[in-house]
Amino acid sequence: xxxxxxxxxxxxxxxxxxxxxxxxxxxxxxxxxxxxxxxxxxxxxxxxxxxxxxxxxxxxxxxxxxxxxxxxxxxxxxxxxxxxxxxxxxxxxxxxxxxxxxxxxxxxxxxxxxxxxxxxxxxxxxxxxxxxxxxxxxxxxxxxxxxxxxxxxxxxxxxxxxxxxxxxxxxxxxxxxxxxxxxxxxxxxxxxxxxxxxxxxxxxxxxxxxxxxxxxxxxxxxxxxxxxxxxxxxxxxxxxxxxxxxxxxxxxxxxxxxxxxxxxxxxxxxxxxxxxxxxxxxxxxxxxxxxxxxxxxxxxxxxxxxxxxxxxxxxxxxxxxxxxxxxxxxxxxxxxxxxxxxxxxxxxxxxxxxxxxxxxxxxxxxxxxxxxxxxxxxxxxxxxxxxxxxxxxxxxxxxxxxxxxxxxxxxxxxxxxxxxxxxxxxxxxxxxxxxxxxxxxxxxxxxxxxxxxxxxxxxxxxxxxxxxxxxxxxxxxxxxxxxxxxxxxxxxxxxxxxxxx
Amino acid sequence: xxxxxxxxxxxxxxxxxxxxxxxxxxxxxxxxxxxxxxxxxxxxxxxxxxxxxxxxxxxxxxxxxxxxxxxxxxxxxxxxxxxxxxxxxxxxxxxxxxxxxxxxxxxxxxxxxxxxxxxxxxxxxxxxxxxxxxxxxxxxxxxxxxxxxxxxxxxxxxxxxxxxxxxxxxxxxxxxxxxxxxxxxxxxxxxxxxxxxxxxxxxxxxxxxxxxxxxxxxxxxxxxxxxxxxxxxxxxxxxxxxxxxxxxxxxxxxxx
Numbered sequence: 001x002x003x004x005x006x007x008x009x010x011x012x013x014x015x016x017x018x019x020x021x022x023x024x025x026x027x028x029x030x031x032x033x034x035x036x037x038x039x040x041x042x043x044x045x046x047x048x049x050x051x052x053x054x055x056x057x058x059x060x061x062x063x064x065x066x067x068x069x070x071x072x073x074x075x076x077x078x079x080x081x082x083x084x085x086x087x088x089x090x091x092x093x094x095x096x097x098x099x100x101x102x103x104x105x106x107x108x109x110x111x112x113x114x115x116x117x118x119x120x121x122x123x124x125x126x127x128x129x130x131x132x133x134x135x136x137x138x139x140x141x142x143x144x145x146x147x148x149x150x151x152x153x154x155x156x157x158x159x160x161x162x163x164x165x166x167x168x169x170x171x172x173x174x175x176x177x178x179x180x181x182x183x184x185x186x187x188x189x190x191x192x193x194x195x196x197x198x199x200x201x202x203x204x205x206x207x208x209x210x211x212x213x214x215x216x217x218x219x220x221x222x223x224x225x226x227x228x229x230x231x232x233x234x235x236x237x238x239x240x241x242x243x244x245x246x247x248x249x250x251x252x253x254x255x256x257x258x259x260x261x262x263x264x265x266x267x268x269x270x271x272x273x274x275x276x277x278x279x280x281x282x283x284x285x286x287x288x289x290x291x292x293x294x295x296x297x298x299x300x301x302x303x304x305x306x307x308x309x310x311x312x313x314x315x316x317x318x319x320x321x322x323x324x325x326x327x328x329x330x331x332x333x334x335x336x337x338x339x340x341x342x343x344x345x346x347x348x349x350x351x352x353x354x355x356x357x358x359x360x361x362x363x364x365x366x367x368x369x370x371x372x373x374x375x376x377x378x379x380x381x382x383x384x385x386x387x388x389x390x391x392x393x394x395x396x397x398x399x400x401x402x403x404x405x406x407x408x409x410x411x412x413x414x415x416x417x418x419x420x421x422x423x424x425x426x427x428x429x430x431x432x433x434x435x436x437x438x439x440x441x442x443x444x445x446x447x448x449x450x451x452x453x454x455x456x457x458x459x460x461x462x463x464x465x466x467x468x469x470x471x472x473x474x475x476x477x478x479x480x481x482x483x484x485x486x487x488x489x490x491x492x493x494x495x496x497x498x499x500x501x
Numbered sequence: 502x503x504x505x506x507x508x509x510x511x512x513x514x515x516x517x518x519x520x521x522x523x524x525x526x527x528x529x530x531x532x533x534x535x536x537x538x539x540x541x542x543x544x545x546x547x548x549x550x551x552x553x554x555x556x557x558x559x560x561x562x563x564x565x566x567x568x569x570x571x572x573x574x575x576x577x578x579x580x581x582x583x584x585x586x587x588x589x590x591x592x593x594x595x596x597x598x599x600x601x602x603x604x605x606x607x608x609x610x611x612x613x614x615x616x617x618x619x620x621x622x623x624x625x626x627x628x629x630x631x632x633x634x635x636x637x638x639x640x641x642x643x644x645x646x647x648x649x650x651x652x653x654x655x656x657x658x659x660x661x662x663x664x665x666x667x668x669x670x671x672x673x674x675x676x677x678x679x680x681x682x683x684x685x686x687x688x689x690x691x692x693x694x695x696x697x698x699x700x701x702x703x704x705x706x707x708x709x710x711x712x713x714x715x716x717x718x719x720x721x722x723x724x725x726x727x728x729x730x731x732x733x734x735x736x737x738x739x740x741x742x743x744x745x746x747x748x749x750x751x752x753x754x755x756x757x
Contacts, residue, residue: 089756300554
């Protein structure tokens with residue numbers, strides 16, 4: 001069938017600069033550039049271009065530019081080019097539109113409608129360059145009260161297991177199979193170097209990564225891929241994945257093409273078969289069932305690990321979170337509307353779930369009202385872009401944040417949304433060995449560690465400006481936030497006052 | 502404070518589960534098996550969960566009474582023999598070992614099992630063997646003497662399930678529906694009659710070939726030995742083999 005889909009991008013090649021070196025031909029995994037021997041020239045077939053800009057970055061003479069094909073149809077607010085193209089794709093395939101990355105729609109980004117405070121006169125600001133600043137965060141259940149021996153002043157309360165983060169940022173779950181082993185190695189190394197955690201996702205733990213156990217979160221999801229006793233005991237935190245911000249209520253299908261020999265070994269499924277993660281976990285149909293799995297994991301790990309439960313941010317997150325804490329979780333993860341994915345139905349990604357800012361505020365408020373906030377740490381995910389977002393999240397009540405997309409961007413990702421094709425030209429979201437070697441784990445880890453180091457310094461600057469010397473003093477301190485251009489209802493849910501008040 | 506009277510005899514220990522909380526019982530059980538004990542016999546078990554979970558060695562645990570949910574979840578080596586009924590989640594995500602139940606088992610028996618064997622003398626509840634998988638020589642097996650509720654072998658990705666239906670009267674058929682819905686690996690051997698409309702649309706049926714007969718015979722013999730039944734009489738009957746029609750049932754669902 002002839003496709004009516006126009007090219008999404010225009011490839012501009014400056015013929016004065018192009019030296020026919022074929023770097024673009026080798027770098028492009030979407031077959032845009034090729035060498036025409038009869039013409040002795042590199043040519044481009046722009047209909048395949050996904051706009052990842054790999055060729056632009058690697059062209060040694062700066063001869064290439066990729067522009068969005070703006071598609072100047074007759075103006076129509078309802079029938080925008082994206083709507084037309086989606087219909088064409090479905091008319092030509094009859095399939096569910098699949099996509100990668102997070103929700104790209106213009107839903108309000110609440111981080112951009114909140115501003116932070118700073119000290120002036122009445123409370124001195126602190127210079128973080130010369131004074132000690134504390135970003136350390138301990139995740140885990142905190143007892144309702146603690147007791148000390150009156151003579152030795154030593155703690156007599158037996159503390160539940162805690163894990164130490166040197167800064168309140170961890171790497172989100174990204175499974176082996178969705179991302180390459182070199183990406184996971186980069187994340188694991190960076191987590192070790194920085195004193196934080198990376199998360200296996202639900203694809204099992206490759207044997208070469210067991211050495212990063214002290215900085216690892218292992219995930220148990222509906223597919224139970226690679227889940228066994230050694231795996232559960234390998235990490236410091238075991239995370240039960242109920243949902244994901246990019247696709248709340250939806251399972252996952254790792255396509256057979258991505259299930260290579262190594263992936264199949266780690267997931268413990270035959271090579272080339274689809275790895276199906278059902279939408280629900282079939283042993284969890286209620287909070288009581290969730291509790292049963294939480295304690296099954298605790299029994300399997302001798303009550304030495306934190307058990308985390310990750311859910312997508314949905315309308316009723318606050319009540320669900322309350323149930324999760326009462327079910328015995330030591331940590332709750334909420335993944336918002338803009339949370340990313342290696343593959344999701346586009347219609348789900350773009351229309352289901354709520355922004356993380358609102359979910360976070362609602363959950364933290366609810367747990368405080370019920371006097372159970374201390375019983376579980378609260379971690380959020382879904383679109384965190386910079387240290388400003390993190391400071392605002394901490395002020396709204398988060399203990400820490402997960403970053404996924406931001407971490408991949410540190411490795412080169414430009415959010416071209418082709419993760420589901422397995423052809424990632426940046427070598428990130430692929431299991432093609434020719435592409436995965438584009439990520440060098442040493443360099444990848446350095447890039448990720450640099451990012452976290454920058455954010456740690458910035459967070460200290462933000463805290464110092466507020467006259468605060470420990471992150472703990474900002475946590476849940478919503479007085480440090482003010483709302484810009486928000487309705488009264490929105491500010492009520494966020495628990496913040498407007499600017500000027 | 503302990504309710505147990507640990508008596509070591511020939512590396513066999515007796516323990517009274519009685520009113521112990523799940524966590525207390527399992528702690529005692531882990532402790533009891535830490536010293537090279539071969540067998541622990543639990544008495545008066547009354548709803549305690551996760552029995553056998555977290556013990557990664559080939560010990561035998563005999564359960565007298567009624568164990569709670571998730572018996573042997575993440576099981577990694579032990580053999581559990583239940584003189585009574587098992588509840589929901591028996592053998593949940595098990596990796597290695599055996600569970601032998603002299604009675605019924607509840608829903609999601611052997612959910613996501615990746616290795617080991619489960620033998621249930623009587624029937625099982627809903628979604629038995631859901632999402633079982635296999636890799637290399639790790640091939641989980643579930644043999645059920647009685648009948649099963651709906652969604653038997655749903656999402657099955659590997660392993661072997663045997664449904665004997667020994668309780669089904671002559672002329673009657675199995676009543677389980679949606680058998681193997683979403684199945685994309687493994688095999689089910691079913692003794693007795695089942696109609697095509699009781700099967701998931703991803704499931705094919707065929708007669709057993711010689712390899713199937715050999716595999717089935719070995720499993721039925723093991724089952725019969727455990728429950729003192731006549732393997733020959735069980736085998737001397739019609740069987741159907743159920744298998745996945747597609748390795749990738751959802752491969753053509755998407756547009757890119």
